[in-house]
Amino acid sequence: MTDQSRRRFLEGAAAAAVLAPFISTTVTRARAAESRKLGYAICGLGSLSENQIAPALAKNSKHCRLAGLVTSTPAKAEEFRKKYDIPKRSVYAYEDMHRMADNKDIDVVYVVTPNALHAEHTIASAKAGKHVFCEKPLEISVERCQQMIDACKAAGTLLGTAYRCQYDPHHLECIRIVREKEFGNLNLIEAGFAIDVGAAGQWRLKRDLAGGGALMDVGIYALQATRYLTGEEPILVQAMETKTDPVKFAEVDESIVWTTKFPSGVVANCSTSYKFGGIARFRGTADRGWFELDPAFYYGGNRGRRSDGREIRFEPIDLFAAEMDDFAQCILNKTPSKVSGEEGMRDVRIMMAIYDSIRTGKAVSLA
Secondary structure (H helix, E strand, C coil): HHHHHHHHHHHHHHHHHHHHHHHHHHHHHHHHHHCCCCEEEEEEHHHHHHHHHHHHHHHHCCCCEEEEEEECHHHHHHHHHHHHHCCCCHHHCHHHHHHHHHCCCCEEECCCCCCHHHHHHHHHHHHCCCEEEECCCCCCHHHHHHHHHHHHHHHHHCCCEEEHHHHHHHHHHHHHHHHHCCCCCCEEEEEECCCCCCCCCCCCHHHHHCCCCCCHHHHHHHHHEEEEEECCCEEEEEEEEEEECCCCCCCCCEEEEEEEECCCCCEEEEEEECCCCCCEEEEEECCEEEECCCCCCCCCCCCCCHHHHHHHEECCCCCCHHHHHHHHHHHHHHHCCCCEEEHHHHHHHHHHHHHHHHHHCCCCECC
């Protein structure tokens, strides 16, 4: 080795020695960041899990990863397992969810089963020591919601409700407009969400699994919007239902309109339907102007405008990744979730009052 070669070698070795700790630190930090991702098990592998939740965990989440599966359909389990490289030991049937207690890879169970099964699967997850993120509605009765809340409290785990619109920049901007009173005091909200539910025979049209129809499924978005726009809880509700297809909608509601009154005097007129689509919007009217989102409740493409001619439009984000990441941060930082189980139960309580109003033909006090 020549003197020049030796000098270059020594200089390179010295540089490597200097950089080594930094390289090692960078790698360690990268591994630590990955290890901080909480493991989510998806309970229920239907279309929402397949097309939205699993892809969000695999591609767009910063703080979560797909770590487990719960289903009683072996073919579906194998399909997901192979696609997302899930170990066989992290695949469970509904009846053996208790075995998750021994799986440290799973931190959170995302419950995506039919509405009336949410309590069963949430309680099983909590008993296994897992946090629970549950699709809306939280359950089909206030009593079952409370059972879920109590089970998670007893287990020392967090319970969240999947209210993705609370993470949509368009909705957050509308909340800001109201809080900062850009158009003065809010007076009236008009909100509606309607879809063509599709073929008869599906679980959404069976009362024992769904608990209700359009209101429980999509009307809840309009209800939620009125609550987070006002920042208040309604004190009075009156509702009316109509059915044009009493055979298809024999067990659940087809179309409902309802009016709620809030403590500040704001009135909200809302609607929902399983009969037809084309409605997914809200508008808030204040002293000196208005704002609206139309569409407001889709997975993407939401946008809006204001009475002063300005658009309400933001770059799209993965709302499922956003809500799961926020829940993960609440777990890691030991902070309350804004979409807690109690928040989910509030909506169920109001929906029960809406059904009561339909049955009695009278306004129902929520005060």
